[in-house]
Amino acid sequence: MKLLILDRDGTLNRNRDDHVASPDEWEALPGALEAVARLNHGGWRVVLATNQSGIGRGLFDMASLNAIHAKMHRQLAAVGARVEAVFFCPHAPEDACHCRKPEPGLFEQIGDRFGVPLHEVPAAGNAVRHVQAAAAAGCPTHLLLTGKSEHLRGRTGLGADADLAVLAPDLPPGTHLHDDLPAFADWLLAQDTVAPS
Template sequence: MKLLILDRDGVINQDSDDYIKSLEEWLPLPGAIDAMAALSKAGWTIAVATNQSGLARGYFNQATLDAMHAELQRLVQAQGGRVDAIHFCPHGPEDDCTCRKPLPGMIEAIGRQFNADLTGVWLVGDSLRDLEAGLAVGCQPVLVKTGKGLRSLAKPLPEGTLVFDDLAAVAQQLLTGKPD
């Protein structure tokens, strides 16, 4: 199985330090939807793992989050692809959970869902906590420069981290073996 795990905010859609609180604020990044659809059509299993502490903080409700994820699914399907799984952590940073990145709970759940060995699976994120969650279970860390990626790039990254401009560049590499 060709499995790809993606963070959401800053990788697939625009991010905000003030949180993405509504469907109107959920705006796909240029090329991201096309990249996901192309990968899906090429046989990749696409899973999303996203911290959504805005739920715990009361910034939005479950119905709003569901609407954002339904829109993501709709847009990818309109391009002929699909998102195979969306896992989210609804907890705040002070909650005692194992799913909030940088902990690997969501990534492990994706591995169980697809009965997949996560060793070497590309985990694409825009923050160090994304990369750390993947590393904890043997994933290949991949940083994109979108979202908080440039800020993250200014910090020491885990050894072996691959860096791409955006999700479209990641897809280009996975689909052709060549950077764009």
Template sequence: MKLVILERDGTLNALTEGEEFVGSPDDWHALPGALEAVARINRQGWHAVVATNQAGLGRGLFDVAALNAIHAKMHRLLSAAGGRIDAVFYCPHAPDENCLCRKPAPGLLEQICERYGVDAADVQVVGCGAAHLQAGAAIGAQLHWLRSVASPQPLSGAPLPAGLPPLTHVHQDLSAFADYLGREETLASAQAVPAAP
């Protein structure tokens, strides 16, 4: 099974400047091209799941019903774009609860790998936040940072943010990551074809 673990906020949806969380479906707005990128990832044979810290639950800022409604909207919009997220895994704890599932701790990603029976070394962990990628590094996954939200400058010539693990691939946005997967798939297929005698 080919698995991509996506960060939610900043990867699939935008956060308004100054916002720390999305508290209602009305506040959830897909980033341009993100839903279509998930559909392309799916068409290439990849399953996609979301791993997200939701400290607003632990702080009492919204409840599980609101979170479920947000994700129902996300699933509905994805379906209309021809894509799907197989599951959403979330940490409901506030930062001071010292749980094992709040990223950058690896617990949430470990749960995903165990649930799907995949080798973490084959998993693609994709997001715009250092904590998401640090959790991916802790399980030995392949890491992909999306520059567009955190830093809209071109790929070349701009420094990477502090905290990114070594060997992190850099992409402009989720659509560029989908392009990368397609190129890698094409390369792997070409290498698998035996040479003519």
């Protein structure tokens, strides 16, 4: 099984500093839903892992989160895309849980649910904490230069380790960088076409 773990806010939809708290506030990033469709058509099953501390902070409730995800699923379906499941952490930071990224709990839950070794499951997101959680769980890591990492886009020599150490010192070693979800999808699908040696 080809399984892929994505972040939600800032990766699939526009990030908001004050949380996406209602379906009206959920807005897909350009090309992101179509990128999921291309991944699906390439045989990839896509799962989301997302911190949703707005629940723990009392900013929105489960009914609102379910309505947001219903809108997301409808928009995905409209372009021929599918997200298999959404794993989320509802806790506030002070709860010190194991599932709030950068802790690896959500990724471990996904590995258990789907029965796939996590070292075979690429993970992509726009937040360093998503990449840190993925690395802690053993996933190959990819940082998208959107949302929380958009400020890194276009920086001179970003691919060099020395530059990365300065610009994103908490980024796990070996993390691949991509401009956005469509660029990551292009890269991942291109890997599938490389013949094994």
